[in-house]
Amino acid sequence: MLKLFFMTRSExxxxxxxxxxxRKGNKAVTTSAIAEQMDTKPSSxxxxxxxxxxxxxINYRKYQGVSLTKEGRKAALSIIRKHRLWEVFLVEKMDFxxxxxxxxxxxxxxxxxxxxxxxxxxxxxxxxxxxxxxxIPSKDGEFDETAKRLLTExxxxxxxxxxxxxxxxxxxxxxxxxxxxxxxDEITVxxxxxxxxxxxxxxxxxxxxxxxxxASNLYVKLKE
Amino acid sequence: MLKLFFMTRSExxxxxxxxxxxRKGNKAVTTSAIAEQMDTKPSSxxxxxxxxxxxxxINYRKYQGVSLTKEGRKAALSIIRKHRLWEVFLVEKMDFxxxxxxxxxxxxxxxxxxxxxxxxxxxxxxxxxxxxxxxIPSKDGEFDETAKRLLTExxxxxxxxxxxxxxxxxxxxxxxxxxxxxxxDEITVxxxxxxxxxxxxxxxxxxxxxxxxxASNLYVKLKE
DNA sequence: ACAAATTTTTAGATTTGTCTAAAATATATT
DNA sequence: AATATATTTTAGACAAATCTAAAAATTTGT
Numbered sequence: 001m002l003k004l005f006f007m008t009r010s011e012x013x014x015x016x017x018x019x020x021x022x023r024k025g026n027k028a029v030t031t032s033a034i035a036e037q038m039d040t041k042p043s044s045x046x047x048x049x050x051x052x053x054x055x056x057x058i059n060y061r062k063y064q065g066v067s068l069t070k071e072g073r074k075a076a077l078s079i080i081r082k083h084r085l086w087e088v089f090l091v092e093k094m095d096f097x098x099x100x101x102x103x104x105x106x107x108x109x110x111x112x113x114x115x116x117x118x119x120x121x122x123x124x125x126x127x128x129x130x131x132x133x134x135x136i137p138s139k140d141g142e143f144d145e146t147a148k149r150l151l152t153e154x155x156x157x158x159x160x161x162x163x164x165x166x167x168x169x170x171x172x173x174x175x176x177x178x179x180x181x182x183x184x185d186e187i188t189v190x191x192x193x194x195x196x197x198x199x200x201x202x203x204x205x206x207x208x209x210x211x212x213x214x215a216s217n218l219y220v221k222l223k224e
Numbered sequence: 225m226l227k228l229f230f231m232t233r234s235e236x237x238x239x240x241x242x243x244x245x246x247r248k249g250n251k252a253v254t255t256s257a258i259a260e261q262m263d264t265k266p267s268s269x270x271x272x273x274x275x276x277x278x279x280x281x282i283n284y285r286k287y288q289g290v291s292l293t294k295e296g297r298k299a300a301l302s303i304i305r306k307h308r309l310w311e312v313f314l315v316e317k318m319d320f321x322x323x324x325x326x327x328x329x330x331x332x333x334x335x336x337x338x339x340x341x342x343x344x345x346x347x348x349x350x351x352x353x354x355x356x357x358x359x360i361p362s363k364d365g366e367f368d369e370t371a372k373r374l375l376t377e378x379x380x381x382x383x384x385x386x387x388x389x390x391x392x393x394x395x396x397x398x399x400x401x402x403x404x405x406x407x408x409d410e411i412t413v414x415x416x417x418x419x420x421x422x423x424x425x426x427x428x429x430x431x432x433x434x435x436x437x438x439a440s441n442l443y444v445k446l447k448e
Numbered sequence: 449a450c451a452a453a454t455t456t457t458t459a460g461a462t463t464t465g466t467c468t469a470a471a472a473t474a475t476a477t478t
Numbered sequence: 479a480a481t482a483t484a485t486t487t488t489a490g491a492c493a494a495a496t497c498t499a500a501a502a503a504t505t506t507g508t
Binding site: 287 | 459
Binding site for chain 4: 043062
């Protein structure tokens, strides 16, 4: 028998913060780390984590930090999903620039309506990534950031390891060979041209400029 | 020198409620009326109206009820504008039915982003009425509910006085004549067919059924 | 006009989310 | 291992928004 708790805006924000912190160093998340992330005081965090623990959203033992429960992870992913879908909406439908969406999405992510999110998803064509290239959790809570993806889809400044090609034609493979790009190479996306979607990348010790056509045929796995 | 106060969600809701109550009986709005509208206690209302008065949003004298100031009216209209634009959005873009939009719009109306609302307005084609037929306040705070409008645009169950025609061709005037519809007549919109937009109306003591084409060529002024 | 009924306000308490300052616990150093 | 340092928790306070119960003011009825 599953109990459904109402989550306040603040509780949702804490869950989100804990999720993001846990994603990095994968040990228990400390009180002070949460305080820094949320721009608040450790004592406030202690109060909140007690409440979240009572609601079954996190595991908490005094002085030992916290980790998300199944429920908590599900709730956090649901909020992140909403945030990222709204970001796509703002850029695709409302002419926002990719770097001015965050603040508004922070507000929109707390709107409570399952139907609204389902329709939003549909309106946007079920996008898999947000305007920053971050993966959008699926409705059923799937969130595999390690899955291979196209080089065009990874966030700026992130690094991917080449794991395959979408186009396996001779001309494309020749291009890769000629430019010394091989499976296993690490590619960092330095910048993207607004104009044509072409990418400035760092590969090993050299940097180069590749077209959108090239990038959208290279599969990578995100590093770190 | 105008001071811009941050309005909390609760304050915004009170302003909206006061605006709607003032629109009806046009004397000072009583504490108990607000309490009933907001589903809260009179003592809570007293607390809140004091705060709103301090912020210059309402005129308040103990035991004498409240009225909106210029500032307060502007703030209320801004919230109502957002609410109604979001309602149009939900119906037009998100496949919501006109009778299931209210709850979600109540949440969306508090999102703070001028750019978002401007873009929303544009995306929707600068609509003048919401899905219930209610007038959407303009960006600059204009809100003339007494202006003439098409019979197709007034809310269900509301009554309008015929004040003119858009199409002044002989066939249309003949139709009106044949059906005993004249300037000065009061028409109440009883129901609207989803299918073809035709209207069931009450005119004097008889009721009749008119097509969307007829209704969209008759100007009325809203009564009461 | 004056008592009765109603409405409004005050006073004091509660909840959520926050803070500061002090106490408790854990970690690091020698 | 004992002490010093850093982190975490507790305790007490505050602001927003609400409540209940009691007091004050207004309105109503005859």
